[in-house]
Amino acid sequence: MLFLMAFALVGTSLYGCGDAKVSTTVDQSRNADDATAPRLDDKYFMVAGGETHLIGNVTETIPLKVFLYDKVTGAPAPNQIIGYEILEPTAGDEVASLSSYNGTTHEEGSASIDLRLGAQPATLRVRASHELSNAVEFDIDIEAMDTGDLEITLVNSSPSVMRLSNIDIRLYRNSEISCAQFHPFRDHGVQELDMRTAASTSVKPLFENLGTRERFVVTARAQGDAGQIASAGCVEDIVMESDRVTRRELLLQLIPLNPVGRYDVTSHWDFSNALAESGSVGSTIMTVLNIFENPGQGLYDGMMALIRNFVGVIGVGVDAFMNVTGLDDVLINAINTAVENNDALRRIRDAGRDLRDVVANLEVHSELTIGKMFSDYEFRGTDNWLGITLYWRWNCDSNSPADCGAINIQADGEGDLGELGVLSSDWTGRIIAYNQLQIDRHPLSLRYGRLMMYVLNQIIIPEITGGESHSLSEAFTGWVCGGLVGSIADSNGEICAPDLLGGSCFDAAGACVSAVSSVFGLADLLVNELEYDVGLSIAGEGTLIEVTSDGIVDSITNGVFEGTMRTTSDSNGNAQASGISATWEGVRADQQ
Numbered sequence: 001m002l003f004l005m006a007f008a009l010v011g012t013s014l015y016g017c018g019d020a021k022v023s024t025t026v027d028q029s030r031n032a033d034d035a036t037a038p039r040l041d042d043k044y045f046m047v048a049g050g051e052t053h054l055i056g057n058v059t060e061t062i063p064l065k066v067f068l069y070d071k072v073t074g075a076p077a078p079n080q081i082i083g084y085e086i087l088e089p090t091a092g093d094e095v096a097s098l099s100s101y102n103g104t105t106h107e108e109g110s111a112s113i114d115l116r117l118g119a120q121p122a123t124l125r126v127r128a129s130h131e132l133s134n135a136v137e138f139d140i141d142i143e144a145m146d147t148g149d150l151e152i153t154l155v156n157s158s159p160s161v162m163r164l165s166n167i168d169i170r171l172y173r174n175s176e177i178s179c180a181q182f183h184p185f186r187d188h189g190v191q192e193l194d195m196r197t198a199a200s201t202s203v204k205p206l207f208e209n210l211g212t213r214e215r216f217v218v219t220a221r222a223q224g225d226a227g228q229i230a231s232a233g234c235v236e237d238i239v240m241e242s243d244r245v246t247r248r249e250l251l252l253q254l255i256p257l258n259p260v261g262r263y264d265v266t267s268h269w270d271f272s273n274a275l276a277e278s279g280s281v282g283s284t285i286m287t288v289l290n291i292f293e294n295p296g297q298g299l300y301d302g303m304m305a306l307i308r309n310f311v312g313v314i315g316v317g318v319d320a321f322m323n324v325t326g327l328d329d330v331l332i333n334a335i336n337t338a339v340e341n342n343d344a345l346r347r348i349r350d351a352g353r354d355l356r357d358v359v360a361n362l363e364v365h366s367e368l369t370i371g372k373m374f375s376d377y378e379f380r381g382t383d384n385w386l387g388i389t390l391y392w393r394w395n396c397d398s399n400s401p402a403d404c405g406a407i408n409i410q411a412d413g414e415g416d417l418g419e420l421g422v423l424s425s426d427w428t429g430r431i432i433a434y435n436q437l438q439i440d441r442h443p444l445s446l447r448y449g450r451l452m453m454y455v456l457n458q459i460i461i462p463e464i465t466g467g468e469s470h471s472l473s474e475a476f477t478g479w480v481c482g483g484l485v486g487s488i489a490d491s492n493g494e495i496c497a498p499d500l501l502g503g504s505c506f507d508a509a510g511a512c513v514s515a516v517s518s519v520f521g522l523a524d525l526l527v528n529e530l531e532y533d534v535g536l537s538i539a540g541e542g543t544l545i546e547v548t549s550d551g552i553v554d555s556i557t558n559g560v561f562e563g564t565m566r567t568t569s570d571s572n573g574n575a576q577a578s579g580i581s582a583t584w585e586g587v588r589a590d591q592q
Contacts, residue, residue: 076109148240174215184232267584385423439540538563559584
């Protein structure tokens with residue numbers, strides 16, 4: 001038997017001269033230059049399970065088997081760890097690899113691992129060792145004896161969606177990895193036989209000198225337009241034919257993105273058309289805004305409206321009388337002159353002209369959450385508004401920073417944004433064409449009128465009046481009407497036509513107070529009630545961006561919300577619609 005033969009070979013050194021005592025003058029250390037030489041204090045001895053000079057075909061596998069025996073009894077040594085290492089060349093893993101660095105002996109004392117030969121001819125040496133035994137070394141020549149070539153055709157499954165580049169193609173043994181085990185974002189812990197890089201799918205990678213007695217797997221990962229791993233594919237069960245080129249097609253498919261998570265979103269909303277087209281209540285806001293453009297005309301129109309409402313047909317005559325006598329122009333010019341000559345009122349007028357732009361463009365800060373994605377790539381989401389920023393650049397110039405004039409309205413602990421309540425929306429959405437986010441049409445509650453009056457009454461007017469007024473009614477009643485009494489009306493508060501026109505007089509001060517109270521008081525009332533709830537309907541879209549090659553969306557760009565604002569405010573109670581739009585971007589706020 002093999003172990004008895006080996007036992008006989010070392011018998012003399014074990015029992016030399018019949019003396020079992022080990023000489024203390026003998027160097028007990030293993031000879032570093034020859035680890036295969038036995039050592040006196042070894043407990044075991046190891047022999048090769050066959051030839052130690054082996055020849056293998058490129059890309060194929062060679063078993064490396066050894067036996068371990070007890071040095072004293074010659075019996076097999078089970079359950080012992082045998083270590084394997086490639087000695088030469090130093091970078092041996094470039095020409096071959098070990099299936100394992102350790103093998104465990106069985107009952108018969110045998111241990112075995114596989115040496116996986118590379119794709120290029122080479123010579124190497126592998127050592128099998130045990131700490132209490134001599135080592136065994138194998139010399140292997142890798143030769144191209146029976147081989148074929150493999151050509152891969154790369155196919156982009158979605159060329160209209162994504163252009164692919166920097167394609168990483170790797171060759172493996174099918175016994176080590178399968179397409180079912182391949183994952184484009186993971187390290188599989190398996191050494192590839194060979195690899196290629198293709199700039200585009202037009203390149204056809206070629207693997208040469210592959211053995212005919214192995215089955216192969218080829219994997220590919222391709223980068224998208226942001227440099228991320230965007231597409232991948234795998235083809236397996238490839239068998240070579242000797243001295244022929246085997247051609248296989250590898251389909252690169254886009255990897256579905258995972259958008260689930262929370263995003264910090266900044267959006268910019270445009271309500272410029274919504275005000276002018278939002279029905280009678282919206283027209284009240286426009287009346288307020290238009291007064292700032294021509295205060296005299298606005299208040300005159302308000303006074304005439306009051307007269308017509310109170311005296312009916314007679315009021316029409318008054319209007320005609322004012323026009324014929326020229327008192328309309330006198331009054332309008334007088335009001336505008338009073339405003340122009342009063343620094344505070346002039347500032348209010350100018351600030352009011354800014355108000356149109358201030359409330360027409362909102363910068364919204366929100367938290368957008370995308371929930372669990374279903375099998376059809378659909379999901380549910382929410383968008384919670386956390387803050388609104390408006391910009392009143394009253395005291396800003398061209399050199400001012402970008403945030404000059406910012407008015408920040410932040411949500412409290414319960415999510416309320418001042419007098420606007422909780423602004424939140426729930427929606428459904430999906431991913432299409434790899435990275436396109438679709439958000440279905442859904443309602444959004446926004447008390448837009450209250451927002452406008454909040455900015456005007458709580459920020460702009462107090463700022464300009466030094467805190468003396470907190471509403472348009474207070475500011476215009478005290479300064480416009482009071483200014484008129486002192487500047488153009490007589491002691492009775494009246495404005496009279498010239499004697500040539502009959503000397504008729506008009507109670508300008510009283511009418512002014514009534515008009516201001518009516519126009520601005522009614523505006524305060526109606527605007528505060530202006531609440532677009534179900535009538536505010538929007539849908540959105542965006543582009544999902546993934547840059548870390550893990551399949552998880554990192555940001556959303558090119559976001560757009562578009563929709564309509566509806567009110568049942570025409571004379572027949574029919575809905576009227578006006579367009580609203582927003583652009584937005586989001587950055588992931590959490591980590592998966």
